[in-house]
Amino acid sequence: MPDLMSNAVSGLLAMQQALATTGHNIANANTPGYSRQTVNLASMQAQFQNGSYIGSGVQVASVTRSYDQFIQSQMNSATADNSRYSFLQNYTTQITQLLGDTQSGVAAQTQAFFNATQAVAANPTDLTARSTFLGSAQALASQFNTIDGQLQNLDNQIGQQANQIGTQINSYASQVADLNGKITKALASDPSAPPNDLLDQRDQLVTQISSLIDVKVTTDNAGNVNLNVGTGQSLVLNDTATKISVGNLPSGLSVTLGGADITARVSGGTLGGMIQAQGQLVTPLRNELGRAALVLADQVNQNQAAGTDLNGNAGTNLFTPVSGFAPQTTAMPTNQGTGSATGSYTDPTLLTGQTYTARYDGSNWQVSTVPSDGSAPLSVASGGTLTLPGMSVTFAGTPQSGDVLNILPTVGAAGKISVVQQDPSGVAAAATGQPAGSRDNTQMTALFNLANQALVGQSAPGANNGVSLSDAVNTAVSQAGSYAGQVQLSAQAASSTLSNLTAEQQSVSGVNLDEEAANLMRYQQQYQALAQSISSANTTFQSLLGAFR
Template sequence: MADILSNSVSGLLAVQRALTTTGHNVSNANTEGYSRQRVEMSAQMPQFMGNGYIGTGTKVDSITRTFDQFVESQLRDATSDSSRLSFVQDFASQVTGVLGDTETGMTRSTEAFFNAAGDVASNPTDITSRQAFLNQAGALTDRFNRMDEQLAQLNAGLGQQADAITREVNTFAQEVADLNGKISTAFAQNPNALPNDLLDRRDQLIQNIAERINVRVDDDGAGSLNLAVGSGQSLVTANIASELTAINAPSGLEIQIEGRSITNRVTGGDLGGMIEAQNTLIQPLRSELGRTAMVIAQEVNAIQKDGFDLDGFQGEPLFNVGQSDPNAPMMGNVTASPRNGSSVSAKVEISDATLLESGRYVARYDGTDWNLTKEGGSGGTIPVDDVPGMTITFDGITPDSGDTLFIDAGLGAAGRIATEDLSPARVPAAGGVDHDNDSGTALVSAGSRDNANIQQITDLANQAVVGRSADDELDGQTIGGAISSAVSQAGSVARTAELQGESARAALDNLEARKQSVSGVNLDEEAAKLLQYQQQYQALARSISISGDLFQSVLNAVR
């Protein structure tokens, strides 16, 4: 009925809803992920009174949230990228701390070792110099061991963090699935009256997931948001959440959804940063340090065995790299993929450590043969017999098609290198075996002051013996240069992540500001609305009071 009382009552009820919503906005001004809500009103259907239409008041159509889906999608991607770079930068700082500076790092230890060899060369019969040489050899291996152990601990820490993060993601994903169910029910009842606070909570949960792993979001048009990692492995479908797991296998971090590997699709968030840190820092550094340790052991031992000690006896090896017999060949590292169907493995024997290339090889069984490729390389298949510096022998176990082995000669070798227990007199500083001699030996008198052999160890510091090719002995790096390159690589990764991170954070800040400009609660604006609604409420209350007075006047007139 079109009258002042019903019109005022409808307006009063609508203003009450607006006041409640405004108060809700003010209460959640600092709530993370909250989107400002707004009451949408419209005039009610007018009533025809013969000579025209009379208004019948107002009604509340809906309560909507101010929200920009495009900005939210961009913010989600920017969050994943920023989190990845932030993790890599922080982790790189930890790694560079392990590597040390020029005074305390690995380079300093190698220099001290070769300088000690030079001191023996200057005074071959001096026991003190010989003992200092042995001490520096022990300090060098200790430094290799300690550095590899610290890098291995950082790697183990990555696995623990990845496990904790996947459990957080699973918690968030399950809540998203639960909210999908509630929102879909509301959508089925009225697509235009959805629970705004549940929508905000779901978007915030997805944002939390994006901070940890890159996700793609698809709207199914029925109230649910489906989440997938990378190009399509489902994390949440409608009201069902899949389980995300992380395995820190010897071959590297393995991220799985319901047992299926998605590692190659994880390119953002903290998990993406962990995979990148492992692939660009931990594994390459451990491999490079191990390769250098193998070169030192091989080359120094070869020189040692060609020399003679103070008593005229032929020298013995100074180093070993995990062998029970230091004269036995060194062995490379082989790790199996956790997805292998068999227990197949391989043996890698180091034939010449100076020929070993950086990086690791991937051997994959195609059902008939093993195909060997260089990880991250653009080249094709490499014949197994043509791998520089090593001999690969696959064991007799029949592999399943698709089984994969990762071959990295240097990985972990720095943690295995050790010095043999030699006395100072047993340091073979003198002479050198004449291999052209029929007997293959040289006669060196006891107490000889000859320094020819120890001088070769001193000279080794300036020789390009790391990563050389078989047909060019000058295209490699020196031992100190190889270590410096590895350390520089870690610093380069840190610097690149820092620069890219600054750009990513700037983009993220800009998107967050854009979101706030659309969805954020402006307290000044809400205060103005409260004043407006208060005045409107008072006016409507006055209208109701007037309608009561008029009705009372009518009653009085007919008494």
């Protein structure tokens, strides 16, 4: 039956919960992912008494969190973008520092090598000029080796870090799945009493996953949050998490989820940044430097073999012969068969700088360029040999349908070039047939002119419609610098977007300590007033007792 005492007690209990919630907000003001909670009060059902409905006091209808699903969704997307560009910005900065500029880096060293031929051409019998020329060749080879080695080291670091990221994603996904189970159980018990703290923890985990890999978030009526990667591959489904696996192949990172290769579908988060760095910067750069190194070795060696050295002997190789190089071929870890491929170079000047993917369709290997140039795939049976621009590839083994091989024609070649001619008198400056001690400079002059011949990437032998060696190296360096500039602008925009969304999210969900302090005072005053009501009820009760004594 409603009365002054019971109404006041209901109010005291409600104020106790309001004060406790306010204290909870204050305690979690700096907790990442915490959403401010609010106690929602409602009057208790009135009771009919003496011809009227008399109020029965107050009750806590619910405790809700200040939360905006739309903002949270934008935050997850912005977090994925910001993490991707943050990694790319840091990575491209390291690479541009390695390359140097056209005045001090590998491009300058290439030009210095060709310039050194002029001193030998001016005085073909001078051993000092010849030694300087060999020293310049050695410096250029060392520069190619150093840059390719450092790029390889950075690539290895990506692999190690990516493996750790895969472990983190699996840990976070497992926690999300566990929280799904707890949250759905709580909501099934009482749909009007959502477990706010568990919901915040789950949202924070989803944000952390988004910083590592882009995920699509969906919810269901039971309270589950389901996470998908790529085109719908499930990372978390209800209370079950699927493990993700990350490996680093010579062709780049390989990401599998539940046994399916999803590498091409990962575009956000730190992991997406890593894949982008490899596919759009590291691999193309190593490809171009490797192609330039191969053409350099091939053409300089041909020049030397066609001449005569200071002792009157036929010229020999200056650099490592092209026969000592081979394209890299790697099998995807998801392959079920034993298919493999080996390659050799036929004419490095015809290499296009592209990489290739071979996919077995159950009958033949279908070989396509990466990125696709729009042409139809070339078909070759297992055990057959395929002729590609500048090289040939032979396939072997027993592949299974769906197996994939990656073919990297020139990646890593810059790290293998070396100077094999150590004797200054062994440099072939004169044309073939010239006697010992000849002052003929035919080969040195031709070698100097080689710098400006458009041999790299020509369409056919002797077509001279490619780019020069110097331009090939300069282009690789300048493209890396341009890419780094674009990444920096994108990184600034992504960071600004995330900052704006964070501020908007905090305006909705963040704890304002001034507001909470005001709430404390308000609830305390109401609590004191209710306590006074109880005191008044007690006084009235005592007066009534006294009247009947």
